[in-house]
Amino acid sequence: MECKKEKNLEACxxxxxxxxxxxxxxxxxxxxxxxxQLPGCCFSIDAESTYDRSFEHFARLVQEGKI
Structure with a gap:
């Protein structure tokens, strides 16, 4: 399988x-x-910039309707 790194970088x-x-x-x-943890692409730009990529942080954001 070929890695599509350049294409992936567009959405990273x-x-x-x-x-x-x-x-x-x-x-x-x-x-x-x-x-x-989840990768940064699972979060909004603001949430990702906190560097808290934990499952718990993601769940809080979902509950708050931010994701």
Whole structure:
């Protein structure tokens, strides 16, 4: 399977610019799930910039209607 890194980068909201997984979604998802987190693309720009990518933070945002 071919990685579509350049296409993925168009939708990547990750604000951690030096991330080696940026645009490589399979690596990013695997990395974050190991830490009970979701990748930045699951959050709004404001929520992602807090760097709190926890499941709990995501659930709070859903309950508040922000996602």
């Amino acid at each position: 909201l990750c604000s951690y610019y030096s991330c080696s997984r940026k645009g490589v979604c399979c690596d990013c998802i695997r990395y974050h799930l190991k830490s009970r």
